[in-house]
Structure formats: C-alpha cells, structure tokens
Amino acid sequence: MTVYQQTFPLNRETAIPAVGFGTYLISQEDAKEAVRAAILNGYRHIDTAEVYENEESVGAGIRAGIAEAGLAREDIFVTTKLWQGHAAWGQKLKNEEETVAAFNGSLERLGLDYVDLYLIHAPHGGAERLNQWRGLLEIKRLGKARSIGVSNYSEKHLEEIKAAGLPLPDANQIELHPWSQKPELLAYMKENGIAPIAYSSLAPLSTWRAQPGQDSAKTEAMKISDGVLAAMAAKYGVTEAQLLLRWGAVLPKSLNPERMRQNIDLGGFVIDAADLASLKAMDRGDGIAWSIGDPTHTD
Numbered sequence: 001m002t003v004y005q006q007t008f009p010l011n012r013e014t015a016i017p018a019v020g021f022g023t024y025l026i027s028q029e030d031a032k033e034a035v036r037a038a039i040l041n042g043y044r045h046i047d048t049a050e051v052y053e054n055e056e057s058v059g060a061g062i063r064a065g066i067a068e069a070g071l072a073r074e075d076i077f078v079t080t081k082l083w084q085g086h087a088a089w090g091q092k093l094k095n096e097e098e099t100v101a102a103f104n105g106s107l108e109r110l111g112l113d114y115v116d117l118y119l120i121h122a123p124h125g126g127a128e129r130l131n132q133w134r135g136l137l138e139i140k141r142l143g144k145a146r147s148i149g150v151s152n153y154s155e156k157h158l159e160e161i162k163a164a165g166l167p168l169p170d171a172n173q174i175e176l177h178p179w180s181q182k183p184e185l186l187a188y189m190k191e192n193g194i195a196p197i198a199y200s201s202l203a204p205l206s207t208w209r210a211q212p213g214q215d216s217a218k219t220e221a222m223k224i225s226d227g228v229l230a231a232m233a234a235k236y237g238v239t240e241a242q243l244l245l246r247w248g249a250v251l252p253k254s255l256n257p258e259r260m261r262q263n264i265d266l267g268g269f270v271i272d273a274a275d276l277a278s279l280k281a282m283d284r285g286d287g288i289a290w291s292i293g294d295p296t297h298t299d
Contacts, residue, residue: 031061040068050105078110079115094128099132114143130166151173168193173199177201177244241259246270
C-alpha cells in the first residue's frame with residue numbers, strides 16, 4: 001500500500017493533506033470508530049461540520065486515533081464548518097458574534113484547542129454573509145483556527161469579500177469531479193490565491209449516494225455506468241474510486257476499512273495525458289451534490 005501523503009499550502013503557516021476523510025452522512029453512533037479507523041489507515045485530514053451533527057464523535061475518534069497511532073495533535077489536520085443559517089428554510093442568519101459563538105461550540109464538541117481549517121458551509125448568509133466572514137477573521141486572529149475559508153462559494157460571493165476590502169479565504173471547498181470541473185471558478189481562485197478543496201469526488205460512480213435518503217440530483221440515466229471509468233481504472237490496475245481520487249485533491253468517505261485503505265492508496269500510478277483528456281471531456285457543468293445556480297442555494 002502506498003499512502004498518498006502529498007500536501008499543498010493554504011497559507012504561510014498551514015499545509016493541508018491532499019486526501020482527507022469526509023464524515024458527511026456518518027452518524028454520531030458510527031463516527032468515532034470510522035474516524036479512528038481512518039487515522040489508523042493513514043488519513044491525516046478529517047473533515048466534519050456543525051450541520052453533520054457528529055462533531056462529538058468525530059472528536060472522540062480523532063483523540064482515539066491519535067493515541068492508538070502514537071501521533072501528536074499537530075499530525076492531524078481537522079476541518080469543521082459553520083452552519084450560517086438559511087432564510088429560505090426559515091432559519092436565522094448568524095451575525096459576527098453568533099458566528100464566533102458557533103465556532104466555540106464546535107471546538108467544545110470536538111474537544112480540541114484549535115482546528116486547522118474553519119469554513120463557512122455555504123453562501124446562504126445573505127445580508128450577514130460579510131459579517132460571518134468577519135467572524136472567521138476574528139477566529140483566525142485569536143489563533144483558534146490556523147486557516148479559514150468558505151464552501152460552495154461562486155466567483156460572485158468571493159468578489160463580494162474582495163469588494164469589501166477584506167482578506168480573501170485561504171480555501172473554497174467545492175464539488176469537484178470529472179462531471180463538474182468548474183474551470184472558470186478554479187481559474188479565478190488560482191488568480192486570487194484561494195486553494196480548491198474537492199468534495200463529492202466519487203459522484204460519477206453508479207454506487208455514489210445510491211442508498212435511500214442519501215440526497216443527490218442524479219438522474220436515473222446518471223446512475224447507470226457506461227463502463228468508461230471501469231475500463232480506464234482497469235488499465236492502471238486500480239478501482240474506479242482510486243482513479244477519481246487520484247484525479248483531484250479529495251474527501252472520500254467510507255465506513256469499510258478495506259475501502260478506506262484503497263481510497264488513500266493513490267501513490268502507485270499516474271493518469272496519462274490521453275486519459276486526462278478523456279476525463280476533461282466528461283465535464284457536464286453544474287454539480288449534482290450542489291448547484292450554485294439553484295435559487296435555494298444562493299442569494
């Protein structure tokens with residue numbers, strides 16, 4: 001097994017592991033063991049969020065994994081996210097003070113002294129969006145988050161921060177995979193020094209979010225494999241998931257220890273130019289886990 005431990009910089013002080021373990025849809029009951037197992041299988045980046053309602057167990061799993069693997073806290077990169085509120089769902093939008101308070105709540109549930117990355121989960125903040133960002137700047141100033149960023153932000157939302165004369169995010173976590181490549185947004189982010197962090201990187205798989213209650217905008221046609229990824233993966237002697245994860249910096253999620261190992265065993269092959277061109281041609285535009293163009297997702 002070749003554990004893929006490449007990192008990339010978020011700011012002068014912080015580097016993020018290129019492959020992380022995502023905990024979305026992992027229950028409070030399962031998260032401790034899942035995170036512990038992920039750390040023992042080589043993961044050094046754990047991703048959670050306030051709205052996932054599993055921060056307590058994720059934190060317990062981090063502490064258990066660190067102890068069992070003989071690691072130090074600084075060996076594990078931890079991301080969590082602010083749930084900013086959403087007026088379209090009848091929720092109050094958090095202001096600057098409430099943003100700081102929400103972060104402190106996440107930190108307490110995780111049982112940590114700091115996080116490595118704190119994100120605004122979505123651009124639902126409306127009139128409070130900039131105040132929420134000011135809250136994150138204060139959290140970083142206090143040293144409670146080593147880096148800060150946003151998630152699901154479009155160029156419009158990032159330009160709003162710039163126009164206000166505020167420091168730009170270290171990162172923007174976005175849905176990113178061969179079906180949703182976002183070249184214009186990525187170019188803007190590169191120009192402005194904002195690192196991309198991918199999620200839902202396994203979305204093109206027919207098995208992705210196939211269980212009842214797992215939300216996705218996949219059509220029935222999208223759920224049928226055309227065999228292209230399978231053939232490409234077979235060429236390299238890897239699984240389709242490994243191929244997709246190698247394509248980008250990613251946050252895989254699995255409760256299966258063997259799949260955990262496969263999902264981080266990415267260092268033994270390189271996708272050739274012809275296959276990269278084929279993957280590039282798969283772009284379908286907007287994502288299927290999240291759509292910036294959906295009026296309920298932006299304001």
